[in-house]
Amino acid sequence: MKAKTFRDAYGVLQRHAQTLREQDEPNIDDLLAIVTESVAAYQVCQSRIAAVEQALEKALGEAAEISSNPATESQP
DSSP states (O other): OOOOSHHHHHHHHHHHHHHHHHOSSOOHHHHHHHHHHHHHHHHHHHHHHHHHHHHHHHHHHHHHHHHHOTHHHHOO
């Protein structure tokens, strides 16, 4: 299962964490699949977070430029 959205990837991480917490004994047979899927989901989350941070920095930077130079807004 390849998570494509942050929400899906975060859900994978939550499910795997819950599965591991509920185990009385480690299930070695499932561990590799859990780790592999978790790493892929983590990478999706990190990528989406980085993209949002970059977009916010750009938007806030542009907003700061506009507010520091209001004369450019009123010109036709």
